[in-house]
Amino acid sequence: MKEVIRSADPRIAALIARQARQYVDRDQLGLERITALLDRLGRPQDRLPPVFHVAGTNGKGSTCAFLRAALEAAGKRVHAFTSPHLVRYNERIRIAGRLIDDGQLAELMGQVLDANEDIGGSLFEVNTAAAFCAFSEAPADACILEVGLGGRLDATNVIEHPLVTGIASLGLDHQAFLGNRLVDVAYEKAGIAKRGVPLVTQRYPTALAERVAQVARAAGAIWEPKGLHWDAISRSGQLRYYDEAGQLFLPLPRLPGRHQSMNAALAVAMLRHQDTIDIPASAFSAAMGWANWPARLQQLHSGPLIEMLPRGSELWIDGGHNPSASRLIAAHARRNWTDKRPLVLLYASLASKDAATVLQPFRGVASQILTLPIEGHEYRDPSDLAAMAAKMGFVSSAKRSISDALIALRKPARVLVFGSLYLAGEALSLNGSLPD
Known part of the structure; x- marks a missing residue:
């Protein structure tokens, strides 16, 4: 699918125009083009730090913001790939905590477009490949990937061994690609599930939960829905989080909206359902105030x-x-x-x-x-x-x-x-x- 991308840098503007000439508008999702593109680039996705992969109709971007805030509060260097951008393309790629600069972005896009010449990948696929190349070349402790659209066939889903996957809220959007029924949306989002990897989700109505569970079982993933082995509630000016490892009493998120407490809780649960990166309780508290996600209330x-x-x-x-x-x-x-x-x-x-x-x-x-x-x-x-x-x-x-x-x-x-x-x-x- 075509996207609009803005850049005041003439080098990047020229690369955007070049990509538009390459693009083959098949109007469909799939992993074939991104896989071929990454193969030509030396499979940078295999050289990323531990990956947190997040899907959802609404709330996935905020969940990524809380993940990054908690990891950085724990002193970790974090890559992040999110979409779409609001003003500048650079917002999509954050390398070890800093937005990519125009010079590096232009160089990476040029390399990716050289490989894309006869593949005809979409702009999002080119963006994803550029991000993976950037992340594979810079040391970091963690990598956060936000799904662009859906999950099962999203370009970010080429990651074979993420550390944790997560799904925020489920709702109808992009029906032309994800279907007109919520159970179809649930199926597409749950497609990020991977064998042996925790799939941490919000609590869903029965029919949607059953669909997510079905996909998770087929993939061999470890499904961890809210309300089973972890839970959270916003009460008396606190976010109270519980799981089998204990409980946390956290300040409410600075981001406005009651729904942000549940996005924050999902991020906490994703971090607590892995044992590769140590996150102290103080970092979870700090994340409630640090997390920033523009254009969300x-x-x-x-x-x-x-x-x-x-x-x-x-x-x-x-x-x-x-x-x-x-x-x-x-x-x-x-x-x-x-x-x-x-x-x-x-x-x-x-x-x-x-x-x-x-x-x-x-x-x-x-x-x-x-x-x-x-x-x-x-x-x-x-x-x-x-x-x-x-x-x-x-x-x-x-x-x-x-x-x-x-x-x-x-x-x-x-x-x-x-x-x-x-x-x-x-x-x-x-x-x-x-x-x-």
Whole structure:
């Protein structure tokens, strides 16, 4: 599948254009191209430090952030490959704790594209190969890999012997590739299971749990769902975690949203279900405050966009783009945004998304919806979105840009940019709030 990639570096921009000429759009997932590409590059995936592999519909990125924070709090050097990026491609590849620089990125992409010439791998496959090459050449104690899409056929799933695998929440998204039934989604996500390797997951409804268990058994994995040998609960201002090795009483995560406690608990469980890397209890506590994952209920406190708003307003950014994410964010708004400040949604949707289902949880929560385009992508027409929202009972109107929407507000409001990670990235870029 095609992605949009941004870089101000002319070397990388030229490499991106070269990749676009190579790409063969088969519109399907599979491991054949990435396997052939990595074979030509000398199988760098076989020379990685211990791998934590994370899948999920929502929450996998936050889980990766908590994993990295705990490992680094324990003094470990950590590689991380996550996606998509918000503003700069470099955000996807973190080498021993630092974002890859443009010079190294350009050199690696050139090497990968030389090998990709007649393979026609997708941009994500090229990205994955570049990350593996970078990680194989730099010493580190651990490597965190976030699944791009699905799991079973995702390019990251060429890792044959991860240390631990994990699955965050399950929900409908990318139905064209993962199916229209949650049991199908569960099957695809559980495809990262490996023989003899712990598969640590959240607690799921019975039908989904049975599907995950079936896949784990077939793979020979050790399934460790929440509620069996480990559990966690957020209570009295603490995250209380329990497993067979004992219990931890941790501070609540700094990342806002009740769901982040469960993402943090999944990361703790993944780390506690391996015995290769020692993580002291103090590192788990530190991770609750250290973990940072931009555009997930992120509040902006200063910058050009803030200055466009009426005095007394707030600006929040969230990249949620599916019904599961919107239910979580709407629930957070009901519980925590209880003052009289109206909630205004700046909303955009890719053409492939079910916008009505995404907006439905905000009924009775959002006082107004301002719809926007997503430049550089196939998006739902803002006028059509506004008309649809109006039929659902929202006060809505279409705007040309984020700036136009903010300038149109006349009274103090709590503004939430929502509906697309691409839109979230645009907002962060406009405000000068670049992820680091």
